[in-house]
Amino acid sequence: MIKMLILSLTGQCNFACKYCYAHEHPAEIMDVATAIAAVELAAADGQAFVLQFSGGEPLLNFPVMQEVICYVCEQGLPAIMQLQTNASLMTQERAAVLKAGQVGIGISLDGRPDINDRQRLLPDGQGTCRQILNGAGLLATQGIATGITAVVTNENVTKLSGIVEMAYYLGNVRRIGFDLLRAQGRGGEMAAPSSEDVWQGMKEAFQTAEQLAKQTRKSMLFSQIERVDTLAKSQMQGFAHCHAMNGEAVFVDAQVCPLVWSQLRQAGVCR
Ligand code: SF4
Numbered sequence: 001m002i003k004m005l006i007l008s009l010t011g012q013c014n015f016a017c018k019y020c021y022a023h024e025h026p027a028e029i030m031d032v033a034t035a036i037a038a039v040e041l042a043a044a045d046g047q048a049f050v051l052q053f054s055g056g057e058p059l060l061n062f063p064v065m066q067e068v069i070c071y072v073c074e075q076g077l078p079a080i081m082q083l084q085t086n087a088s089l090m091t092q093e094r095a096a097v098l099k100a101g102q103v104g105i106g107i108s109l110d111g112r113p114d115i116n117d118r119q120r121l122l123p124d125g126q127g128t129c130r131q132i133l134n135g136a137g138l139l140a141t142q143g144i145a146t147g148i149t150a151v152v153t154n155e156n157v158t159k160l161s162g163i164v165e166m167a168y169y170l171g172n173v174r175r176i177g178f179d180l181l182r183a184q185g186r187g188g189e190m191a192a193p194s195s196e197d198v199w200q201g202m203k204e205a206f207q208t209a210e211q212l213a214k215q216t217r218k219s220m221l222f223s224q225i226e227r228v229d230t231l232a233k234s235q236m237q238g239f240a241h242c243h244a245m246n247g248e249a250v251f252v253d254a255q256v257c258p259l260v261w262s263q264l265r266q267a268g269v270c271r
Contacts, residue, residue: 021185087135
């Protein structure tokens, strides 16, 4: 049973973040046939699954994303669709498609502009905050709620409360997730934050969120707190909550082996 399908629509990206590991993914653009075949595979047992559009920057392959969204909606498939994006390539038309397909949107942003622009960079070395905020603002004007995902590094760990401030400033952010720097790709060349700094940075971020929630009467969700709550309430042992550790997650990129598809077709799992 597949509970999570990650479609890496392309390994290409218009950003060149200091810690990026996705640039190691195939740069090819995934075609529609591959994307639909993967979705059919995940939907074959009729059970709900998370369908995440990923990359690289998935908006660079928006035509295929749009085809998949339409397919899922037309077929009434039980897919919970999510997009992780740097938002810089968002347009009114794309936002409308995402809204119609009820696609959850996570925007990558690492802090206030001065902090974000130390690690999220354009290929020419300039910062990206302006581009990210343009896309996020465009979604806000269409009334589309989003989440923010921040990568926690040595550069921003003492300024995590700035991410909370940015979320309230944007107005349409409902959830924040913090991802620790992965020592993969370019991330392997950066120093990881210490556990003490992470503890302190998270504490300050939660305190800032509490203060802003009181002032605005709008509370912010934190992915990490939700996850801990779920684990505390459940009877699950070990990594039972993790789709990847249970063999229930599938990652498909543009270079997926043709042999795999031919075997799946022969087995009648997909077309
Ligand atoms: S936004 Fe940054 S981290 Fe994400 S794929 Fe592009 S370069 Fe890599």
